[in-house]
Amino acid sequence: MVVKYKNNWIPTKSLEEMSNANYDVLIVGTGPGGGATLQRLCELWKNQGAKKIGILEKGDKLFHSHSLNIPTQNVNTARDALLPDNSTVIGERLPQFSGARMVYALGGRSLFWNAATPRPIQSELNKWPIHRQELNVYYDMAERLLxxxxxxxxxxxxQNTLLKRLHAGGILEAKDMPVAFDMTPSRQGEVHSNPWFSSINALAAALFDRPYDLAVNAYVSRVMEENGRVSGVEVFSADKNAHIIRAKNVVVSASTLETPRILLNSGIQGPAIGHYLTGHVSIIGIGTISRRQFSDKLGNLCILKFETKESPYQIQILGPDQYFSYQQFEDKVHKDQLMVVYAAFGRVEPRAENRVYLTGEKDEFGVPLQQVQYSLSNKDRQTANQVAQGIRQSAAAMGVTLDESTLVLRPPGADMHEASTCRMGDDPATSSTNRHGQVHGIQGLYVADNSVLPSLTAAGPVLSNVALAIRLADHIVRQSG
Structure with a gap:
C-alpha cells in the first residue's frame, strides 16, 4: 500500500472552493513579485477581516525554502542536480531565446536564485516614471523584506585581500556584494532557519499576518474584464476543468514570458504588451589563485563590481570553489589552487522588436503558446566585449589566473533576468501599464513581476521587482479604501 501524505506545510484551497468566493485581490504567480504583493497586502489588512485575498500558482509545492537552505544541498548540488531536475527548459522551443528556463512551483525561480541584490544605477532610475525619493523608500522596504x-x-x-587589490588596481566600484541573506541568529525561541531568501519567506510572513487562499496546480489561461474593468480570471485545474474566479483586482505576476502570454490570450489591447523584452549579455569566467596568498582564516568570497555609466555591466566575484555557500556538515577541504568565479551581466538595449508573441500552436489546455523574437544589437555586442574585458581586468588586479576559454557569451535567456515585456510608463504606445503597474485601459488589472520593470540595468531584477510590488500593494490598499 502506497501512503500519500498531505504535504500541508502551507494551507491550500481547491479551485472549486475559490470559484465560490469573490476576492478583493487575486494574485497570479508566487515568485518574488507575487509574494511581495501578498505579504504587503496581508500586513496592511492584518486587522481587516472582511478583505479577501487569493493567490494562484501554476505549479505544485516543491520546497519549503530556498534550495541552499536545504541541509543536504550546497551550491554545486543545487545548481547541477536540483535545478535541472525541477525546472523546464522552455528555450528548447524558443530558438532566439534558447537559454530560457522556468521553475513551475510554489516560489518559482526564487527557490534557486543567487540572491545578489544591488540597486540599479541611479542614472537609469531617474528615467523611470516614479520620483527618485519615492523609489528610495520602496527600495528600503524591499531590502528589509529580503x-x-x-x-x-x-x-x-x-574577501579583504582581494578587495584591496581591486581598489589598488583602479577598480574602485568593487564592494562587498549585497545579498538577500538573513544573518539574524536564532535565539530565545525566534527561529531564523531560512537565511537565503525565497518567495516562500514572503508567503510565510503574509500567513502569520492574516489568512489568504492559495491554490496550486492552478493554470491561469486568461483574465476576464467587463466594460474596462477586471472581473476575474479563467483557470484550469490539473484535470483540465475550467473555473472562473471572481475578483475586484487581479495582479498578474506569472513571469516575463508568461504574463504577456496571459494578457494577449485575454484579448487585451495594448501595442506594447509583450514588446521590449530585455535580458543581459552574460559571461561566467573561471580562474584560480594560490591558497598561500591568504591567512588561515580564509573565509569566502562575495564581491560585486558595480555598474557605472562608462562600464554598463556588473561582475559577481564568488568563491572559493564550492564554499561560497556550504552546509555546516561538510568538510571544508581546500586545494593549493582556489577557484574564483566571475559571473558578469551586461546591459542590453530595450528595443520594441524584441518581444513575446502568441503562435498558432497550443498547449495541452488549448491555450496558445508564446514565441520569442530576440536579437542583440551592435551596441549589445560591444557591451559583451566590455564584459569580457572587465573580467580580465578584475582577474589581473586580483592576481587570479583566468581561464580564457571560459569567456564565452551565454545563450540569450540563460541569465534568467528577462524583464520589461509589460513595462510601466506614461505613454500607452511604448508601455503596457501606468506608473502604478495597472494595465492601460483596464481598471483593477495590474502586473507585478519582472515584466513591469521600465528598463533593465546591469543589476538583477529581483530587488526592483519586490520594491515595485510593495508599492503596487500600497496603491491597491489606497484605491480600495
Missing part, C-alpha cells in the same frame, strides 16, 4: 546584507563575507581574509 534581509539584504553586505556582511555575508565579513572577516574573510580572501
Amino acid at each position: 534581509h539584504v546584507t553586505r556582511d555575508y563575507a565579513k572577516g574573510s581574509s580572501m
Whole structure:
C-alpha cells in the first residue's frame, strides 16, 4: 500500500472552493513579485477581516525554502542536480531565446536564485516614471523584506585581500556584494532557519499576518474584464476543468514570458504588451589563485563590481570553489589552487522588436503558446566585449589566473533576468501599464513581476521587482479604501 501524505506545510484551497468566493485581490504567480504583493497586502489588512485575498500558482509545492537552505544541498548540488531536475527548459522551443528556463512551483525561480541584490544605477532610475525619493523608500522596504546584507563575507581574509587589490588596481566600484541573506541568529525561541531568501519567506510572513487562499496546480489561461474593468480570471485545474474566479483586482505576476502570454490570450489591447523584452549579455569566467596568498582564516568570497555609466555591466566575484555557500556538515577541504568565479551581466538595449508573441500552436489546455523574437544589437555586442574585458581586468588586479576559454557569451535567456515585456510608463504606445503597474485601459488589472520593470540595468531584477510590488500593494490598499 502506497501512503500519500498531505504535504500541508502551507494551507491550500481547491479551485472549486475559490470559484465560490469573490476576492478583493487575486494574485497570479508566487515568485518574488507575487509574494511581495501578498505579504504587503496581508500586513496592511492584518486587522481587516472582511478583505479577501487569493493567490494562484501554476505549479505544485516543491520546497519549503530556498534550495541552499536545504541541509543536504550546497551550491554545486543545487545548481547541477536540483535545478535541472525541477525546472523546464522552455528555450528548447524558443530558438532566439534558447537559454530560457522556468521553475513551475510554489516560489518559482526564487527557490534557486543567487540572491545578489544591488540597486540599479541611479542614472537609469531617474528615467523611470516614479520620483527618485519615492523609489528610495520602496527600495528600503524591499531590502528589509529580503534581509539584504553586505556582511555575508565579513572577516574573510580572501574577501579583504582581494578587495584591496581591486581598489589598488583602479577598480574602485568593487564592494562587498549585497545579498538577500538573513544573518539574524536564532535565539530565545525566534527561529531564523531560512537565511537565503525565497518567495516562500514572503508567503510565510503574509500567513502569520492574516489568512489568504492559495491554490496550486492552478493554470491561469486568461483574465476576464467587463466594460474596462477586471472581473476575474479563467483557470484550469490539473484535470483540465475550467473555473472562473471572481475578483475586484487581479495582479498578474506569472513571469516575463508568461504574463504577456496571459494578457494577449485575454484579448487585451495594448501595442506594447509583450514588446521590449530585455535580458543581459552574460559571461561566467573561471580562474584560480594560490591558497598561500591568504591567512588561515580564509573565509569566502562575495564581491560585486558595480555598474557605472562608462562600464554598463556588473561582475559577481564568488568563491572559493564550492564554499561560497556550504552546509555546516561538510568538510571544508581546500586545494593549493582556489577557484574564483566571475559571473558578469551586461546591459542590453530595450528595443520594441524584441518581444513575446502568441503562435498558432497550443498547449495541452488549448491555450496558445508564446514565441520569442530576440536579437542583440551592435551596441549589445560591444557591451559583451566590455564584459569580457572587465573580467580580465578584475582577474589581473586580483592576481587570479583566468581561464580564457571560459569567456564565452551565454545563450540569450540563460541569465534568467528577462524583464520589461509589460513595462510601466506614461505613454500607452511604448508601455503596457501606468506608473502604478495597472494595465492601460483596464481598471483593477495590474502586473507585478519582472515584466513591469521600465528598463533593465546591469543589476538583477529581483530587488526592483519586490520594491515595485510593495508599492503596487500600497496603491491597491489606497484605491480600495
